[in-house]
Amino acid sequence: MDRTDPAAVVWRNRALMVFDRVSVPVAVCDVYGAVQLANPAMATECGTTPGRLRGRNVLELFRPQEATQVERIAEALRLRHRSRYQVSVRWRAPGGERYGELTADPVSDTVEETPALLVMLRVQGEREPVGEAPHARVTPIEARILALLADGATTARAARETDLTVDGVNYPLRRLSARWSAANRTELVARAYALGVLATGVWPPRAVASEGPE
Incomplete structure (x- = not known):
């Protein structure tokens, strides 16, 4: 297939869109x-x-x-x-x-x-590591997304501010919701505060220093 052909470019872009959403x-x-x-x-x-x-x-x-x-x-x-x-x-x-x-x-x-x-x-x-609280461990990116949600950010705004796609924001949120048994995003943010992922008593919301690679 000629990669310079307009139809080929359209199908390539569609394939990449599906790739990102899987x-x-x-x-x-x-x-x-x-x-x-x-x-x-x-x-x-x-x-x-x-x-x-x-x-x-x-x-x-x-x-x-x-x-x-x-x-x-x-x-x-x-x-x-x-x-x-x-x-x-x-x-x-x-x-x-x-x-x-x-x-x-x-x-x-x-x-x-x-x-x-x-x-x-x-x-x-x-x-799960013995003697640790693995459910409270998040990456800096996940912590940043949670802080943005606590500040009232939409998914689109969180994606812009973290340089991710919307799906790149939604996927870790789904994982965290499953890990913390959070029914919705309000509960997810509440769990983040309860587990010490987000700092209490500060505004705007700020993540506590988190572990793991960025």
Whole structure:
């Protein structure tokens, strides 16, 4: 497909819109595992923004449980095999250590081209640190979003002020709501104060120093 063709540009933009809205963590990597594109869901699992994931190696972000799995996949890719590959991984998410499965599908326009990898993450569970309060741990970005909500910000305003998309704001809010059993955003902000994520007695609302990568 001619990438300069107007119809191709329209469909590319539509595909990127869908990519950003998908709730499943997804990234596109080169054949060596360097992230070229990531959606907000994938960035949230890493406690950062999609732009800051670009160039990072996916196997540094998500630690394989078996090194032999990665070696077999690398050999298969060198031989240009186009199967679906699965790797059991662990990673440090904002709420604690999690584990799951990375699925990598080689994709390219032609068989002759060196494929890119479409990587999807399936979260299977979470290990909460002993002796800590993991439910109160949030990333600086999540804390900033919560402070903006406490100040009465709309989702659109929170997206502008954090340099995220609207979906990039909604995804961590859905995760926090599920983690804290918050029925709505008013309750979510109340939980943030109760857990010490937001500072009390100050205005405008301000986040207490939070853990985790930006």
